Amino acid sequence: MKFDTPAGTNPIDQEKVVGKPHPRIEGPLKTTGRAVYSYENHEAAPDAAYGYVVGSAIAKGRISSMDVREAKAAPGVLAIVTADNAGPIKKQGFYVAKPLAGPEIEHYHQAIALVVAETFEQARHAASLIRVDYARGQGAFDLAAARGGAKPHRRRPDIRIGDFDKAFSSAPVKVDATYTTPDHSHMMLEPHATIARWDGDQLTIWSAQQIIGWARRDLGNKLSIPQDKIRIVATYIGGGFGGKGSVCSDAILAALGARAVGRAVKVALPRPLMPNNTSHRPATIQRVRLAAGRDGKLVAVGHETLSGNLPGGGPEIAAAQTQLLYAGANRLNLTRLATLDLPEGNAMRAPGEASGLMALEIAMDELAEKLGMDPVELRILNDTQVVPGDPGRGSPTDPQSASGNQGKAEEAPLPFSIRQFIPCLRTGAERFGWKQRSPKPGSRREGRWLIGMGMASAIRGAPIMPAGGRVTLDAKGIVTVESNMTDMGTGSYTIIGQTVAEMMGLPLDRVVVKLADSDFPEAFGGGGQGGAASATAGAYAACMKLREAVATKLGFNSADAKFVGGEVRAGNRRAPLAQAAKDGAITAEDKMEYGDLSKRFEQQTFGAHFCEVAVDAYTGEIRIRRMLAVCAAGRILNPITARSQVIGGMVGGAGAALMEELAVDKRFGFFVNHDLAGYEVPVHADIPHQEVIFLEETDPTMSPVKAKGVGELGISGVAPAIANAVYNATGVRVREYPITLDKHLAKLPEIV
Amino acid sequence: MKPFTYERAKTPAEAAAAVARQPGAKFLAGGTNLLDLMKLEIETPRHLVDVQDLKLDRIEPTSDGGLRIGALVTNTKLAADTRVRRDYGVLTRAIVAGASGQLRNKATTAGNLLQRTRCPYFYDPNMPCNKRKPGSGCAAIGGYSRQLAVIGSSDHCIATYPGDMAVAMRVLDATVETVKADGTTRAIPIADFHRLPGDTPHLDNNLEAGELITAVTLPRPIGGTHHYEKVRDRASYAFALVSVAAIIQKDGSGRVAFGGVAHKPWRVEAADDVMTQGAAAVTAKAFADARPTDDNAFKIPLATRALAATIAEGRSA
């Protein structure tokens, strides 16, 4: 099915099931421990052997010798996979770092061996018996120091519109500040984990993967296995946040280990290995220059961002959203990439926007203060209904923008498909009680606590990918939908089920949803907040076909047939849906493909975040008191699962604002705090109160479902809202995330 | 994890003898610290002597009006004990500021005293660390040291003792009671229990091989208001950047010990003497010899401010 003109009214608009607050359908399985995650699929691999990954002890250099004899002789050991015996592993795919190093080492904790043994304990113990000598090389580990060699990147060409320098220097009010964001770790609850099993030359992996198609492509390419010989299953996933974007060392090494021992092998990355072995959100150094007239109208908008990566890796596209958020005639937008020998930087929840707004939205707060304007009003004043200038940008913040579905250069002015940015700001201000905020920082105190309020804008791209689905109606009237879309805890099962139920005129409990298996139709996956929109549109396409087949079978004219209440109706004729399958199940499969609407319209989601914090006047400790998000993100398919996405994003934003930082040891070249004791993420006590408001919205340029994603919008803008609240509380501006007490302690009020 | 053997001892003396007999043997209490370290092969005991059957899980009054806390009393039970809450509030406050409910249910009094440092380099076996591998060097010096010691450190180690309970015990002048392999017992003042790193950072404390902690005794209550101020980046489930255990009397005099700043709970008696002069006077004495790193120099003003908060709270109590 091709979607190339904005959608008109269709069955989804009935919103009998779609849009309703259905609890997630697989929830009871998860809360009772019956949902089988990849590593625990004992049924698929009852006698799996255990693989344990050994990480490199150096960040850069070579293995000069590796002695595995003692390890090999240890009790229970079946095989040891190293670069010496693994066969060729090609360097292509979503992740650029090699999943198995040797002799060359690219980064710390890069896998150098997999020990396979009868039990986990035996494998882990034997791993410690491998003796490795390294020749340590010189590496670059300091982003600021690597700036000199930084270069532009093809994914994000420079943008210069008007005369930025002149406009900036001659403006009466300006902000010129540098902000830093640190490296972040995904730290999802379920580690990277895989069971691999070979049946002849057929490989199956049960693996925590966000994007089944990419996992299969990359696994095939890296190990030179034809794709049709690979099956990927990822039924349940315990979070990913971008860190499971494709196959990592666990999957590759499980496959190699299983081949070596002729038996299924399971591998989970130990928590302390995850931050350095796999990918992370790269640190940035961002300079933001904003200039405005005394009326508050922006005349110059400059955003420059620097990040680093391994050779071949991409930049953190942290400045791109700035081109879309605010008006302003003169613009400078530069993205620079330096080469670093730290672990690979790659996608993490709202790649680009999350980091970029952390800088831009503090700068806007600073500008508002200089102007003596309310921060909400300043943003409203600088709203734009068209993309300012035309950068020919596609959706540059998405790693998957390379998928060919994204726009290329376009004539200005490009309109937004829908832009409810101002309503987000106004609703938020109203509902949060923004009026209570004192514009004078450091002026509200309750006992020990300095109280502050802050806000920030949110914007995040709304990509949509071609996706398919397969639906089968059986004689009992149950419709089963199959798609290789994944569910990381995001609610995919439920919203796809709701879509199918709506289309077929069934209650949700008459729909069975099967996801995350490469045997099912391709539907992209969970990433770039593109999953919900893409996969439900795929299900829609398949259901349209099934409706036609059912109507034909029952002798209805498919154009007139209505699917309601488990029946097909037209005129005064009605027939039970199940009747169509009485001679055998009916299966329909289709794929939603797209024309150029994403090039004719700028498709984005918008939001506004508000936050109140308390800062201990003595110790400088920062505690969030309440948070509010207002989101405009297309049709909200299910307010429960959508809210859960947004509040999860807000927790991530709280972490980014106040505590999350992979500390770089610039001598040894690694992230030092590589476990959950050292890498702090928020706990319940940090998140006392969250509220989410979704504005009514449907976006007919997206798909017939008119939906967008919301999971990444939920984190975008949260951290700067908190940062601005902290400033409002203390009067001390901190521009280096995370905002920890040591960064403002010396400037807090004197104590007696 | 290295393979190990396991036994359950019946009496304290037997347990001590069992550990002393076998090189590389260790006691196992709640296991919340030891087992984690064994999984990472930072601790590699070849034999474990489980002490859970030793009947050291009672809290009893002592003849001089104090309390004797059995070595195996859990953190949860100790913090909830009505006598502790009434007379030694600083101890309850310190314990409940630590770890999580689940961990405190398992963690024992002796195990808590003996928990090892949280220096991140200690936790990474690829890194040089004199505490983990004597003579290998100290990766934390010149590295990421935000959490680490500002005082009492050495050129060999700048780690901290990370716990909370012991900081309260230090301000209470507790005593650690032990039994050795030969059956002899001794009582070690808490001040002398933990060591400074010096050039032997692999030794956290002054226990001998096989010496078993049987109890911790608290002297008779000294009144005053009891405070435990734990400063950390997140609101719960984090080790202290700085903590302050204080007992403040009506006249403003009192005592204070600091956590998160040194290789042991940090108390300078001369600093106690100037409590009435305010927080800055106290920390000027308590941290006179501090040698912080760039990363953690903030801990000293933070200690002052946290103590000031405590004193203010004491005044308003």
Ligand SMILES: Cc1cc2nc3c(=O)[nH]c(=O)nc-3n(C[C@H](O)[C@H](O)[C@H](O)COP(=O)(O)OP(=O)(O)OC[C@H]3O[C@@H](n4cnc5c(N)ncnc54)[C@H](O)[C@@H]3O)c2cc1C
């Ligand atoms: C995630 C996490 C967070 C934590 N947060 C905090 C915190 O915020 N504050 C805090 O104070 N602590 C914290 N802890 C540490 C926790 O308090 C300790 O792990 C616990 O107190 C150790 O007690 P245990 O009985 O489990 O000791 P074990 O692990 O059994 O033993 C620890 C050590 O003591 C020795 N030992 C045990 N009993 C005896 C005995 N009777 N005589 C001689 N030696 C003995 C063992 O041989 C071992 O070396 C945290 C721990 C974890 C895992």
Ligand code: SF4
């Ligand atoms: S500070 Fe101590 S524990 Fe940390 S690395 Fe140095 S020697 Fe080891």
